[in-house]
Amino acid sequence: MKIRGFAAFAALAVCAPPAVFACGSSANSSGVAAAKLPSGSRDESLAHEQCNEAGNRVEQLDTNNDGKPDIRRVFDKSGHELCRVVDLNHDGHPDLYEYFDASGTVRRREFCYDDTGVVNAIEYYDSGKLSRREYDTTGMHKIDTWDYFDGAPVDAKSGRPTHPARRERDTTGDGHVDQWWTWSGDNVTIAVDANGDGKPDPSSQLTLDKSGQAVGSASAQDNGAPPPAASSAAPAAAASAAPTDSSAAAAAASTAPAPAASGSAADGGKP
Numbered sequence: 445m446k447i448r449g450f451a452a453f454a455a456l457a458v459c460a461p462p463a464v465f466a467c468g469s470s471a472n473s474s475g476v477a478a479a480k481l482p483s484g485s486r487d488e489s490l491a492h493e494q495c496n497e498a499g500n501r502v503e504q505l506d507t508n509n510d511g512k513p514d515i516r517r518v519f520d521k522s523g524h525e526l527c528r529v530v531d532l533n534h535d536g537h538p539d540l541y542e543y544f545d546a547s548g549t550v551r552r553r554e555f556c557y558d559d560t561g562v563v564n565a566i567e568y569y570d571s572g573k574l575s576r577r578e579y580d581t582t583g584m585h586k587i588d589t590w591d592y593f594d595g596a597p598v599d600a601k602s603g604r605p606t607h608p609a610r611r612e613r614d615t616t617g618d619g620h621v622d623q624w625w626t627w628s629g630d631n632v633t634i635a636v637d638a639n640g641d642g643k644p645d646p647s648s649q650l651t652l653d654k655s656g657q658a659v660g661s662a663s664a665q666d667n668g669a670p671p672p673a674a675s676s677a678a679p680a681a682a683a684s685a686a687p688t689d690s691s692a693a694a695a696a697a698s699t700a701p702a703p704a705a706s707g708s709a710a711d712g713g714k715p
Contacts, residue, residue, distance in 0.1 A: 488586035488619055490578065492554060492563045493543060495527035508534055524548065574605060588614045596627070607632075630654035 500520055504513035516529045525544050532539040541554040541563070549572040555565040568576045579589040591608040599606050611625035615636075622637040624644050633651040635644035651659040 488588065488614065490563070490566065490580050490585070490587045493527075493541070493552060495529075495541075495543065500526065510534065512536070577608070582617065584617050586617075588617065590621075631659055 495518055497518055500518050501523075503517040503519065505515040505517075506512060507514045512534075514531045514534060518526045518528070520526055524546065525548060527544065528540075528542040529538045530540040530542070531537060537556065539556050541552075542550055543552040545551045549569070551569050551572075553567040553569075554563045555567075556562050557564055564580045566578050567574055568578075574593050576593065577591040578587045579591075580586060581588055590612045592610050592612075593605045594609055596605040596607060596609040598604065607627055608625070609627055611623075612621040613623040613625075614621055615623055620642060622640075624635050626633050631651050631653050633649055635646070635650075636648045637643060638645050638648060653659050
């Protein structure tokens with residue numbers, strides 16, 4: 445059985461340049477039982493959140509002295525920052541959108557990984573803590589991958605997760621999850637739904653260690669799990685905010701979205 449390979453990020457909702465804020469359980473012994481199985485169709489919409497400048501104060505920063513703003517910050521009349529748009533690589537397209545709650549804590553981040561100003565990943569935060577990340581990895585204008593960080597290990601230096609606690613994917617684009625990833629320490633177990641019953645097939649399970657090598661019998665590699673591979677797609681300047689993941693997840697990049705460099709970079713959670 446083959447799992448569909450990774451397809452490069454493509455356009456979703458075209459974001460305007462920084463001057464304007466607009467964008468277009470089935471139990472088993474592997475740990476996969478912890479994954480939350482879908483109930484019916486998934487909401488796969490991926491929408492850019494507006495942040496209007498009208499009536500608000502806008503602060504512009506030119507970080508490389510080229511005469512063009514690289515960062516735009518929008519504040520309400522009370523001085524509370526509502527959102528921020530950042531052009532990390534100075535190409536005229538936004539790479540990062542940040543949104544803040546009333547206390548000034550980040551509540552949402554949107555990423556544009558292909559240097560087009562197009563949003564293809566969204567992070568959600570609870571009280572400033574990363575809780576969920578969603579991706580469009582195929583250019584189908586919808587979410588196909590969900591990462592969850594409840595209970596995920598946190599890097600002591602960055603304060604961000606080193607990898608998700610679990611991941612769900614829709615590799616066929618039919619609105620139903622057909623692939624489950626579950627982390628246990630540095631190992632990740634991947635299972636797929638080949639018969640369309642909405643549950644992980646026990647025979648498809650493969651566990652990879654942090655180096656991307658299969659754990660257990662050699663025959664496990666015939667069960668449809670992805671071969672080891674590395675990937676890199678996030679802007680280098682976004683290291684402090686863009687998703688990254690453990691090398692074990694990077695080893696499965698042929699079937700996972702790849703918005704950031706593999707290894708132990710700042711973010712933690714590269715699909």
